[in-house]
Amino acid sequence: MAVGLGMPGRLLPVDGLRLGVAPAGIRYRERNDLLIIAAEEGTCGAAVFTRNAFCAAPVQLARKHLAMFAPRYLLVNAGNANAGTGDAGMAAARETCHILAERAGCAPEAVLPFSTGVIGEPLPVEKFPEGIACALDDLRADGWLDAARTIMTTDTLPKACSRQTTISGRKVTLTGIAKGSGMIHPNMATLLVFVGTDAGLSQTLLDRALRKAVDGSFNSITVDGDTSTNDACILLATGKSGLLIEDETSQDYATFAGLLADLCRELAQAVVRDGEGATKFVTIEIDTAYSVEEARQVAFAVAHSPLVKTALFASDPNWGRILAAVGRSGLVDLDAGRVDLEINGVRIATAGGRDPGYTEAQGQEALAQADLLIRIALARGTAKTRVWTTDLSHEYVRINADYRS
């Protein structure tokens, strides 16, 4: 039921990175479920992980390894999250890193493990030796699309994209893949994102560029407000393009960071468009807020409201529900009498009440679209933000109520 999402466009190889996949039989039959991304020596890594206190063993281990070593291999499995598995789960995650490190001839700490799938079931470590051998044999520079397919769980389409530009005379490439039906179902979902580039950046700038890109993309989407135990977003920079960026105030950094942010936004929106049961792709834009923080607070109050989401599913221009969500978002001293609301260019509410020129027919025409832009002006300042979400459909309840049966 993906909303306006097709197969990925052409994916560009990233010099210094190779990808291999294998059908390890961890949970699925007759499909690839194990991915290895191999990075040449000298590659730098940056990562953003879930803030969920119940974070999975592989998340804990990947964070630890990344702090100790430059990453050489990412090891990803679909079908089992290795979460809620206690000490045995940590031992299993360690063991998989050792298996790969031994075959590849690197330190175990140079391997970063990632898992997505069912919570609370033991990871079948015995499936890994053969799977890893097979995926290593498969390593190739053009493996991005297969990689995107391999990490899918309830995703209906692979999600991947590339960007290329010239920075200071060097051709620079970024390619990324993502999986997740909306960072929404901790049982068998998880948002995983792997982005590679042949640009070189200092560790500080790599971290900074990734964090900023994630704030404006994966941290600005929601399907249902639930955050997985396994979410992770990794950026690998090989430096093979010959470009090295070390100055935060340089035009090179601005260009690279902008490109990365743009790529992450496309991947994040693809995750929302493939959200569980989604029939609408909804952009919520808050402007004239006092601060970006309060703009986000209002945007997420609207994005998480089941009443707003069910009205959007019904294509019902039920503006009272949107204003009520703004009203309960917790802003101090919000003057409801100054709030304006517009959907797909149709002015619905002005100064907190129905706009004099608004007709129900206009609202129905606007809401009939699959892509909706809800603009809310707070008249409190100059800050603005955008977040992306979906509606709440019968299909969402069906998917999540029937999931384990």
Place this chain on the structure above:
Amino acid sequence: MAVGLGMPGRLLPVDGLRLGVAPAGIRYRERNDLLIIAAEEGTCGAAVFTRNAFCAAPVQLARKHLAMFAPRYLLVNAGNANAGTGDAGMAAARETCHILAERAGCAPEAVLPFSTGVIGEPLPVEKFPEGIACALDDLRADGWLDAARTIMTTDTLPKACSRQTTISGRKVTLTGIAKGSGMIHPNMATLLVFVGTDAGLSQTLLDRALRKAVDGSFNSITVDGDTSTNDACILLATGKSGLLIEDETSQDYATFAGLLADLCRELAQAVVRDGEGATKFVTIEIDTAYSVEEARQVAFAVAHSPLVKTALFASDPNWGRILAAVGRSGLVDLDAGRVDLEINGVRIATAGGRDPGYTEAQGQEALAQADLLIRIALARGTAKTRVWTTDLSHEYVRINADYRS
């Protein structure tokens, strides 16, 4: 679809209060939709109103009137919320108070207006003169059940109860009514609660007792996290029992406040049991928290999680979703490895992982019940709390997506 909720038991008259209803035709046909509660002179009132910034005209006016005058009449209509109606809505609310005040011979400020129903439509003031005359003619001490029926919108059952006890030799009665399918749909719902007692209390103690009772009842329930523009809870104390409570440290106050809290809890739970599309009545108990605030933070994170709610609807003991909701609730330094989880007495998780003795069959048996008690121990302190909620069903989506059509 109310979960374990029947018709109210016997409702006791409250000396000093009379209730009258009428079919004013504000929106509904062939049913009563206008309620007047008349209080004898000397009655004190206390109230708690919605914190939604988009609060309706009647809420603003009732708050203002209560601050100026002792209340003599509550004027309640169902079918139109008079919210999102701007200056005309305020003028309409004022006009209805004037009509009643003129007929009843009191100051307009002694009338408190309340409305529930559709947002954004003009209140048909022209229906009020005849409706008010008719409801005044109907005033009687035993009108509580009819009153509870009159204020219903999408409620499937009237909600009302009584308490009686002897305090310092005086027989004291409390009777209350409530409407709302879960303080959940700002379009045509709203939580309205009217409680009367023949006890007498100082204004300070009346306010305090009501606020405390609301915290442990109506502020501890949620169906979907949305708060109406029109929510209000009013307590009228006539003093006719001869009991006057003025000392907060007295046993009399403790007894009265306990009885009021108990009555409000029963009404609040009835609202949840009649929640839209509810098939489960769920008590979430958090204990060994560091503070009541953090206990509530965790409880509401679980109660609002669509993934938890859809799993409960499916009677699926999907404990990973519950722990994931605890993990993302935002507690600082939560040690996930110390959290325990129990449902209806079945220990499911111990120290953050599956309990060694737990079997899926036990979990399925527990989840098959319509009344569920989810206990989560955080091992961080001695504070505890309880909140009440429902599951998220197909019926919820149907009701809220189809509402205006």
